Amino acid sequence: MKIIIAPDKFKGSLTGMEFCSAIEEGIKKHIDDVVMVKLPLADGGDGTVEVLKYYLDGEMISLEVNDPLHRKVNASYLYSASKKTAFIEMSAASGIRLLKEEEANPMLTSTYGTGELIADALKRGATHIILGIGGSATNDAGMGMARALGYRFFDSNRKELEGKGEDMIRLDFIDTSAVHYALKKVKFEVACDVDNPLYGINGAAHIYSPQKGASPDMVAQLDNGLIRFNKVVNDQFAMDLQHIKGAGAAGGLGAGCILFLNAQLNSGIELIKKVADFDNKIMDADWIITGEGKLDSQTLSGKVIRGVLDALSGQKLALFCGLVDLSEEELKAIPTDYLAQISSSAKDVKDSMQNARIYLQMAAEEFASSGLLGSEKNMY
Incomplete structure (x- = not known):
């Protein structure tokens, strides 16, 4: 199995590379037979x-x-x-x-x-x-x-x-x-x-x-x-x-x-995707994992997640976000196969931001143990 990890930053909490590492560590605690490729993205702004x-x-x-x-x-x-x-x-x-x-x-x-x-x-x-x-x-x-x-x-x-x-x-x-x-x-x-x-x-x-x-x-x-x-x-x-x-x-x-x-x-995200050779590198992937600090109404207007959605060609999509601020109807418009909101595990917003890496890794472990990625490690 091949997984592409292609996030934006969590503004004020995690860089794109830190996101990639947390996801990789969380998944590898549960699954061995997986290739993970880190392709952090940005939209031309901070980061x-x-x-x-x-x-x-x-x-x-x-x-x-x-x-x-x-x-x-x-x-x-x-x-x-x-x-x-x-x-x-x-x-x-x-x-x-x-x-x-x-x-x-x-x-x-x-x-x-x-x-x-x-x-x-x-x-x-x-x-x-x-x-x-x-x-x-x-x-x-x-x-x-x-x-x-x-x-x-x-x-x-x-x-x-x-x-x-x-x-x-x-x-x-x-x-x-x-x-x-x-x-x-x-x-x-x-x-x-x-x-x-x-x-x-x-x-x-x-x-x-x-x-x-x-x-x-x-x-x-x-x-x-x-x-x-x-x-x-x-x-x-x-x-x-x-x-x-x-x-x-x-x-x-x-x-x-x-x-x-x-x-x-x-578009900023399209420029970064071109530099990363993103469209070619994801062609044989099974899953693409992306995310950003806040999933809201601006997400689909030229941001990183929009750029990832535009590149999908049969891969499954998992979203890991700090906070989800969308209605049920708006969420239905995003063709995702898995959605995790890491703030739901935190005590409050401050805790969520200060310990974002810990909560993101926990969310990745939960994703890996869900059965969506195949068999877990033999722990014995």
Whole structure:
């Protein structure tokens, strides 16, 4: 029998690899004749670096870059020299977590530091860059990132712009004459799990900038700036970014990645599955075990479990979750053959999180002794 263990993390409790080990140990206490393959997954958000490090055999590269307000900060990204592949989380340099609450202001913030991380990966010889764009503090359509890679932006008086959110409304011309020579040699893939347009009531400014410190007046200015940005791009490059799904992600960075990096926007979980060669490795499996900290209404919207469900081709599915927050009707929509909620064994939520590994291993033992996996070990 072959079992694939392919979980997301239990946020705040277990990494994906810790989940895999707990399940493996629990099952092997009861069953000998089983091959278990660990394929931890992620959706492009927290925990993705660790998962990719497992598959890419990479190292963390640290350097000093500019934070969203152009202050020096140390940021890191994952680089695999053997595969010439980098994974960069824009939040490492341009994330909202780098700012105090009172500093958040998407009119003034920039993705310049993200561009500096990309430039460093290019210098090291990267030919494939995966960019995670969650958690941004910015709404600059990627202009800051592009400036760090040689693009230059000017207003109607040919005054150069810094590439902050407030600069979009003044944009008149994009100079590409000094763009980094290596950009055309690199395949860029962006982990993007939203489909917001660039501007409008469902666009970057209206939906996300209030979370980044924007007042209602700022939201209107930023939205007009995104409209202006798209007009200049359309006039210069005959490219209408507004109608591309995900263009509004990360304050318009989705659009900027398409324009400045010639990037593809993809589901985060699908990108990670591709790196893991997931679809091929599960072909001859009997069971797939997956799970996440909380099974809720968001689970089936671009998260890890959704990605596993999409890959099923006859394998049985077991779900191990910290907490199940779905109705009976919602659960019926998930084609699972086994479901375990580990919090049901704990005294309370705190106990469940602090001792998640113990409870998960116990749940795996119960699964192994259920008879669903075949004969148990001969204990005598």
